[in-house]
Amino acid sequence: MNIEYASRRLANGLDVIVHEDWRCPIVAVNVWYHVGSKDERPGRTGFAHLFEHLMFEGSAHYARGYFHPLQEAGAALNGSTNADRTNYWEVVPVNALELALWMESDRMGYLLPALTPGKFANQRDVVLNERRQNYENRPYGLATMVLVGALYPPDHPYHWLTIGEPDDPRASTLDEVHAFLRAYYHPRNASLTIAGAVDADRAFALAREYFEEIEPGPDVPPVRVPLPALAREERRLVEDRVELPRLYLAWHTPALFEAGDAELDLVADLLANGKTSRLYRTLVYERRLATEVAASQNSRELSSFFQIVVTAAPGRSLAEIDTVITEEIARVQADGPDEGEMTRSFVQAEAHFVQRLQTVGGFGGKSDQLNAYNMFLGDPGYFGRDMARYRGATAVALRNAMRRHLSPGTRVAVSVVPSGHLELGLPGSRVETRA
Amino acid sequence: MAADRSRLPAPGPEPAFAFPAIRKHTLGNGLQVWTVEHTAVPLVTLLLLVPAGAAADPAERPGLAALTGDLLDEGAGDLSSIAMHEALARIGARLDTDVGADATTISLTALARFTEPALELLADLVLRPRFEAAEFERVRERRLHRLLQLRDLPQAIADRAFVHLLYPGHPYGHLAVGTEDSLRGMTLDEVVAFHRRAYALSRATLIIVGDGRHDAFVEAARRVFDCPSATPDGIAVDAAALLLPAAPRERFALIHRPAAVQSELRIGQVATSRHSPDYHALLVLNMVLGGQFVSRLNLKLREEKGYTYGARTSFDFRRGPGPFVLQMSIQTDVTADAIRESLAELRAVRAERPPEDGELEMARAALTRGYPRNFETAAQIARAAAQLALYELPEEYFSEFVTRVREVESEAVRRAATGYLEPDRLVTVIVGDRERIRPTLEQAGFGPIGEISLP
Numbered sequence: 001m002n003i004e005y006a007s008r009r010l011a012n013g014l015d016v017i018v019h020e021d022w023r024c025p026i027v028a029v030n031v032w033y034h035v036g037s038k039d040e041r042p043g044r045t046g047f048a049h050l051f052e053h054l055m056f057e058g059s060a061h062y063a064r065g066y067f068h069p070l071q072e073a074g075a076a077l078n079g080s081t082n083a084d085r086t087n088y089w090e091v092v093p094v095n096a097l098e099l100a101l102w103m104e105s106d107r108m109g110y111l112l113p114a115l116t117p118g119k120f121a122n123q124r125d126v127v128l129n130e131r132r133q134n135y136e137n138r139p140y141g142l143a144t145m146v147l148v149g150a151l152y153p154p155d156h157p158y159h160w161l162t163i164g165e166p167d168d169p170r171a172s173t174l175d176e177v178h179a180f181l182r183a184y185y186h187p188r189n190a191s192l193t194i195a196g197a198v199d200a201d202r203a204f205a206l207a208r209e210y211f212e213e214i215e216p217g218p219d220v221p222p223v224r225v226p227l228p229a230l231a232r233e234e235r236r237l238v239e240d241r242v243e244l245p246r247l248y249l250a251w252h253t254p255a256l257f258e259a260g261d262a263e264l265d266l267v268a269d270l271l272a273n274g275k276t277s278r279l280y281r282t283l284v285y286e287r288r289l290a291t292e293v294a295a296s297q298n299s300r301e302l303s304s305f306f307q308i309v310v311t312a313a314p315g316r317s318l319a320e321i322d323t324v325i326t327e328e329i330a331r332v333q334a335d336g337p338d339e340g341e342m343t344r345s346f347v348q349a350e351a352h353f354v355q356r357l358q359t360v361g362g363f364g365g366k367s368d369q370l371n372a373y374n375m376f377l378g379d380p381g382y383f384g385r386d387m388a389r390y391r392g393a394t395a396v397a398l399r400n401a402m403r404r405h406l407s408p409g410t411r412v413a414v415s416v417v418p419s420g421h422l423e424l425g426l427p428g429s430r431v432e433t434r435a
Numbered sequence: 436m437a438a439d440r441s442r443l444p445a446p447g448p449e450p451a452f453a454f455p456a457i458r459k460h461t462l463g464n465g466l467q468v469w470t471v472e473h474t475a476v477p478l479v480t481l482l483l484l485v486p487a488g489a490a491a492d493p494a495e496r497p498g499l500a501a502l503t504g505d506l507l508d509e510g511a512g513d514l515s516s517i518a519m520h521e522a523l524a525r526i527g528a529r530l531d532t533d534v535g536a537d538a539t540t541i542s543l544t545a546l547a548r549f550t551e552p553a554l555e556l557l558a559d560l561v562l563r564p565r566f567e568a569a570e571f572e573r574v575r576e577r578r579l580h581r582l583l584q585l586r587d588l589p590q591a592i593a594d595r596a597f598v599h600l601l602y603p604g605h606p607y608g609h610l611a612v613g614t615e616d617s618l619r620g621m622t623l624d625e626v627v628a629f630h631r632r633a634y635a636l637s638r639a640t641l642i643i644v645g646d647g648r649h650d651a652f653v654e655a656a657r658r659v660f661d662c663p664s665a666t667p668d669g670i671a672v673d674a675a676a677l678l679l680p681a682a683p684r685e686r687f688a689l690i691h692r693p694a695a696v697q698s699e700l701r702i703g704q705v706a707t708s709r710h711s712p713d714y715h716a717l718l719v720l721n722m723v724l725g726g727q728f729v730s731r732l733n734l735k736l737r738e739e740k741g742y743t744y745g746a747r748t749s750f751d752f753r754r755g756p757g758p759f760v761l762q763m764s765i766q767t768d769v770t771a772d773a774i775r776e777s778l779a780e781l782r783a784v785r786a787e788r789p790p791e792d793g794e795l796e797m798a799r800a801a802l803t804r805g806y807p808r809n810f811e812t813a814a815q816i817a818r819a820a821a822q823l824a825l826y827e828l829p830e831e832y833f834s835e836f837v838t839r840v841r842e843v844e845s846e847a848v849r850r851a852a853t854g855y856l857e858p859d860r861l862v863t864v865i866v867g868d869r870e871r872i873r874p875t876l877e878q879a880g881f882g883p884i885g886e887i888s889l890p
Contacts, residue, residue, distance in 0.1 A: 023475050025450035026808050061440040065738065067728040072797050073446050074804025093804050095447035102444050110440075125741030125766075132696045133744050133764040139587040197450075210438045243583045275508075275520040285517070288573065291580040313580060344524040351527025351546050357476045358812040 001353065002384040003366050006200050007374070010208060012216040014187035017370045017380045018203040019195040021360050027196030028361025029100040030089040031108070032371040034191075035184035037164070038083045038157035038223055038302065044172055046127065046164015047180050049081040053123040054177075055088060055185075059103075060110035066103055073099050080363065081162050084301040085375060087368065091361035094197050101194075101210040108190065109214035111181060117174055124169045131163050139242045143416050146432050147248050150234045150412045151305055156225055158302065186217025191374045195360040195367035227303055228252055230410040237429035239419045244291065247318045247426070248414040249308045249325065253405045256299040256376060262389035263401040264306055266345050268295040270337055270398070271328070272308060276344065278328050279310070289316045289324065301376060306406060318415050318426055326408050333406070336399035349390040353383075452807040454833040455816050457823075458649045462661045465637030469820055470652040471644040473813045479550045479645030480813040481557050482542040484821045487633035488535045490606035490676040490755070496621060498613015501534040502578060503629050507541065508532070509570040512559035516570055519556070526552050530560075534611040537676075537754045538825050539633070544814055547646035554659045561634060562662070571623045582615050586889065589692060589699035589764070589866045595889060596690055597701040597864045601758055605680035606673055636660065640824040644813040676755040680705060683862050685885040689876070691869040698770040698867030702777055703760035704860045709752040709826045715839045716847040717750050717855065722798035723790045723848070724748050724780065725761055729797070731780050732761065742766055742773045750855075754826070759855060767868055771875035774863065778881075781861070785852035795845055803837040 007017040040047050056066045056079070070077050073096035079088040090100040135141040145161055152159040192211065194203040229252060254260040272279045272295035283290040293310040310321055337345070359365040373382040415425030422431065460468045492499045508523075508530060509516040523530055526549035533540045541561060545553040585591040595610055602608035641660060643652040692699075707713065718726075725732040725748025736746040743763045751757040761781070765773040784790065790798070810816050810833075823832055863881065865872070876884055 024807055024811050025452050026811070062443060065729065065734075068797070069443055071727055071729060071801045072804075074800065074806075076805060076808060091805075091808055093446075093807065094450050096804075098444035099446060102438065102440070105438065106440065122738065122741045126737055126744060129697070129742070129764070129766055130744040132766065137589060137695055137697045137764070139584070213437045242587050244580065274524065276517065276524050281517065284577075285573070288576070291577060291584075311584075313576075314583065340521065344521065347527045347546070348524055351478075351529070354476055354478055354527075354546060355529075355544070358478070360811070 001357070001387065002381065003357070003370060005370055005380050007380055008204055010187065010212045012187040012212060012214055014211050014214070015191040015374055016204060016207040016211070017191065017193040017374060018198070018200045019193065019360070019366055019370060020198065020200055021195060021366070022197045025094050025197050026091055026360065027094050027097050027194060027198050028089060028091045028365060028367040029097070029104055030087065030193045030195070030361060030367035030371055031104050032191045032375050033086045033185055034189045034220065034375055035086055036082050036084045037160060037162040039184060040157065040160070040164070042154060042160070043168060044176065045160045045168045046162070047172070047177070048086055049162045049164060050123060050127055050169055051181065051185070052079045052081045052086055053127060054115060054119065055079065055107050055111065057119045057123065058114040059106040060113040061106050062103065063114040066107070069099065070103065075100065076362065078363070083158055083162060087371065089361055089363075089367065097194070097198060098206060101206055104192070105210035105214065108185065108187065108211065111185065112178055115177070120174060120177065127163070127169065128166060131166060135163060140240060140246055140416050142238055142240065143246070143248050143414055146236050146238055147250055147412055147414045150236050150414070151230070151250055151252070152228050156228055157223060158228070158300070183218065184220060187211065187214050188216045189220045191371045193367040193370045195365070195370070223302060225302060230412065233409055234412045235415070235426050235429035236412070237415045237417065237422060237425040237431045239422070240416050242416060242418055244311050244314060245318050245418065245421070245424045246309065246311045246416045247321060248416070250412045251306045251406050251410065253297060253304045253306045255303045256301055260401045260405065261297065261299055261304060263393045263397050264297040264304075264405065265299070266349065266390065266393055267398055267402055268297050268306065269345055269348065270332070270341055271295045278332070279308070279325060282324055282328060283310060283321060287324070288313055289321050317424060322413070322426060329402065329406055333399060333403045336395040342395050346391065349387075353387045449804070455810060457820055457830065460653050462657060464661060464663055466660055467640040467824065468653055468656045468660070469640060469642045469824065470649045471816055471820065472647065472649060473644050473816060474646045477547040477646045478544060478813055479547045479553065479643065479647060480542060480544045480817045481553055482540055482642040482817040482821055483557060483561055484640040484642065484824050485539040485541070485634055486537065486638055486825055488538045489609065489611035490536045491633060491673055492606070492609070492613070495617065496625060497609035497617045498578070498611070499621065499625060499629050500539060500633070501611040501613060502575060502618070502621065503626050503633070504532045504534045504539050504541070505574050505578065506566060506570060506626060507560040507564045509574055510565035510567055512563040514559065519559070522552075522556055528553055528556070536607055536611070536757070540821060542814070542817065550645070550647060550652070551655050554655050558659045564630065566623060566627050566630070568623055571626065575618055575621065578612070579615060579618050582612060582618070585612070589695065589697070592690060592692070592889060593699040593701050593762075593864050593866045596688065596866070596887060597703065597760065597862070598758070600683045600685055600688060600862050600864065601703065601705060602680040603683060605678070606676040607753070607755065607757070608680065640821070642817045642820045642824070644817045644820070677708075679756055685887065686861070687863045687881050687883065688865070688885045688887045689869060689873065690864070690866045690887060690889070692866050693868060695866070695868045696767055697764045698767055698865050698872055699764055700774065700777070701760055701762050701864040702774070702781070702861055703758050704857060704862060705756050706750050706759040706855045707752070708754060708756050711752070713847070713851045713854065714752065716843050716851040718802060719795060719798045719840065719843045720784070720790070720848050720851045721748055721750055722801055723794045724784055727801055731784070732777065735776055735780060736763065736773055740769075740773075740776070742769045746777070767871050770865065770867055770872045771879040774865075774876075774881065775879055778858070778861070781856050782858055785849075785856050789849050789852065790845065792845065795848060799840055799843065802840050806837055
C-alpha cells in the first residue's frame with residue numbers, strides 16, 4: 001500500500017508533488033511552510049499562527065479576503081499552525097485548480113504589499129478572541145501551557161504554545177512581522193502538493209507557471225537545540241473553573257520518525273485508547289476512579305512528548321489515580337503487552353493507515369501526508385515505510401520503549417483542580433498562577 | 436511562462452459528477468437495506484438508522500434515548516462489554532453512536548475484508564444488547580459525570596438554556612444528553628422498554644457503503660439481519676414533535692458566569708422542518724447571513740470589528756419545526772455591541788438590505804460548485820443516504836440539488852427572510868459575567884433581561 005506520486009523541484013527551490021486520483025472531480029492544493037512556533041522567540045510568540053490568519057487577508061494582486069473567490073468557485077479551504085510547520089489547503093472542483101494555484105502563489109510571493117496595519121490590528125484582535133475561546137474561557141484550557149512550560153526550559157522553542165502569549169502580538173511592530181515573513185514564507189522553505197483528478201504533466205506545468213517566478217528566499221538553517229531532559233519529576237498545580245480534577249502526565253520521548261516513536265504511539269493505544277485499553281479498564285471500567293482517560297505520543301520534529309490525561313470521578317483524588325497509572329506502566333514495563341493486545345494493535349494500525357487514503361485534501365488527506373513526509377524526511381513516498389514501522393513493532397520493542405522513556409522519576413505532572421481545592425492535586429506541586 | 440496576475444483565472448467548464456447509485460432492498464422483517472459500491476479504498480461503512488432520537492424521550496425522561504444508545508456496546512449477544520470491544524478492535528472497526536433529535540445512528544467503519552463479522556457485531560449491538568444492571572449503573576454514572584463537566588462549558592450551558600427557552604414543553608426542548616434529575620430517576624426497565632419500541636427493524640434502514648458488490652452486501656445483510664423483529668410496529672413518529680411550541684417565557688435571558696472573559700451568545704427562533712418548501716431558499720439565505728466565512732455576520736463581527744473568533748448561523752432542519760440559531764463567543768467588554776450588530780443584521784436582511792444579486796450568486800455558487808466533495812468517503816456517502824432515509828426524500832434528491840439551488844430566486848430568499856427571521860419572535864441567551872455586561876445590556880435597551888439558571 002502506498003500513495004503514488006511524482007515530484008520535481010522548481011528552479012527557485014520549491015518542491016512540487018503530484019498525486020493523481022480520478023474518483024471524484026476535485027483536486028486538492030496543499031502548501032506547507034517549514035515554520036511554526038518553534039521559529040519564534042520569547043517575547044514574540046504567536047507570530048507563526050498570527051501569520052496564518054494574515055495569509056487569508058489578501059496579497060498584492062488580490063488585496064482582499066481570500067475566502068470570497070475560492071468559496072465562490074466551490075472550494076473548501078483552511079490552514080493550521082503547529083510547533084513545527086504551517087499548512088494551507090484548498091479542495092476545489094477541477095475547473096478551479098488554476099484559481100487555487102494563482103492565489104497560493106500570490107500569497108507566497110507577494111503578501112507584504114497588501115499587509116496593512118489595519119489588517120494586522122484586526123487579526124490580532126481575532127487571535128486574542130481565539131485564545132479566549134479555546135484556552136482562557138475553556139475548562140482545563142490553560143493546562144497544556146503549564147505542561148509545556150514545565151517540560152521545556154524557557155529558551156527551548158517548545159516552551160510556549162502556538163497560540164502564543166497574549167501580550168506579544170500587542171508589543172510587536174509591523175517591521176518585525178515583515179522580517180518574519182521574509183525569513184520563512186518563500187519557495188525554498190515550502191512544499192506544494194497537488195492531488196486529485198488532474199494529469200500530472202498539466203499539474204507540473206501549472207505549478208511552474210504560477211510559482212517558478214517567485215524569489216527563492218534566504219536559506220533557513222535548521223533549529224538546533226539540545227535534547228530537553230528532566231532531572232527530576234516536576235509537579236505543577238493550576239486552579240480552574242472545573243468540577244472534576246484532572247491530571248496531565250508527560251515524558252520526553254524520541255522525535256517524529258525516530259526509533260521508538262512508532263512504538264510509543266502504539267503504547268498510547270495500548271494504555272488508554274478505547275475501551276479495551278489497560279487504563280480505561282482499570283481506572284474507568286473496573287475501579288471507577290476516573291471518568292475518562294487518554295494517551296498520546298505527541299510526535300514532533302525536534303523531540304516528542306508522551307502524554308496521559310485522566311479526569312477524576314467525583315470524590316476521587318488524583319494521587320490514588322496516579323498510583324494506579326504508575327503501577328500499570330510498571331506492569332507493562334515488566335511483562336510487555338500480551339498477544340491479544342499485539343494482534344489488535346496491528347489490525348488497528350492497518351485500519352488507521354487505510355483510513356488515511358480516503359481523501360485527497362484537507363487536514364490529514366493524501367496531499368497533507370505527502371507534504372509531511374517530504375518536509376520532515378525529504379521523501380514523499382514514505383507512506384509504505386511508515387506503515388512498516390508499525391508492522392515491525394514487537395511486544396519487546398514496546399516494552400523496551402516504555403522502560404527507556406516512561407520513568408516515574410523524570411516526568412511532568414500537572415494537576416488541574418477546582419478553584420479553592422488545592423488538596424485535590426498531587427502533593428508537593430508548585431502552584432501556577434497564570435491567566 | 437509567467438503568470439498573468441492582472442486578474443483571477445476564470446473557472447473552466449464545470450465537471451460532470453455522477454452521484455453514487457443506491458440500490459434498495461427490503462428484508463422479510465421490514466428492514467430496509469441500502470447498498471452503495473464505493474471501491475476506492477478497502478473499507479466498508481455500515482450505518483443503521485433508527486428513526487427515533489432525543490425527541491422520542493418521554494417528557495419526564497430527557498436523556499433516555501441517549502443512554503440507551505450508549506448501552507448498546509456495553510455487552511451484547513454472547514459478548515461482555517470488554518469482549519465486544521476486543522472483537523471490534525480485531526477487525527479494525529471504529530464505532531460511533533449518534534443520538535440526534537430525530538434519529539439514532541449507529542455506524543461502524545471497518546476493513547472491507549471483515550464486512551461479515553462487522554455486520555454480525557452490528558446486529559448484536561442493535562438487536563441483542565444485554566442491558567445488564569451493573570453496566571447500566573456504570574454508564575448512567577458516567578453520563579452524570581459528563582453533565583457535571585458540561586456545567587463548566589459555556590457553549591454547552593448556552594445550548595441547553597437556548598433549546599429549553601425556545602421549546603417549552605416540546606419534544607425538542609432538551610438536548611440528547613438529558614438532565615441530572617432525569618438520569619438519576621431512570622431505571623433499567625425504561626431503557627429496555629425504549630429499546631424494544633424504538634429499535635424495531637421494520638422502521639430502520641441499514642446502509643452499507645464500501646469496497647464490495649451490491650449482491651454480496653445484501654446477501655450478508657440478509658444472513659445476519661433477517662430475523663423476526665421483536666416489535667413489528669416500533670415507535671410511530673411523535674406527533675408532538677411536529678407541532679409548533681408555545682411562546683417562550685423569556686425573550687432575553689442571562690446566565691451568570693463569574694469573571695468570564697467572553698460571553699457566549701445564542702439568538703434564534705423556531706423556524707421550519709426538513710419538508711419546508713422553502714428549504715433551498717433558506718439554505719441560500721443562511722449562506723448570505725452567517726453560513727460561511729464571507730457571510731454578512733462573520734465579515735462584520737470578526738473581519739471588521741474583531742469582536743469574536745467567528746460568528747455563524749444555521750437552520751437545523753428536522754422532522755418537526757427545527758431552530759434557527761446565530762452563535763458566537765464575544766469578548767466580554769463588547770457584548771452589548773456585538774448583540775446590537777447581530778440583531779441589526781437579522782433585521783436588515785429582511786428589510787432595508789435584502790440579499791443583493793452578487794451575494795445570492797455567491798451563495799448559490801458556494802452551495803453547488805463544491806457539492807461533489809461531500810461524496811468522497813464511504814462514511815460521507817452513508818451519512819448522506821441516511822438523510823434520504825430519515826426524511827423520506829426522493830432518490831433524485833442528490834442529482835437535483837444543484838439545479839434546485841440554482842433556481843432559487845431573490846424573491847424566494849426575501850420571502851424566506853421575512854417568514855423565518857421575525858424580530859419579535861427572537862430569543863436571546865447570553866452566558867457571561869453579569870457584573871461586567873449587565874449595565875451595558877440594560878443601556879442598550881434590548882428589553883427586559885431575565886436572569887435564569889440551568890434547567
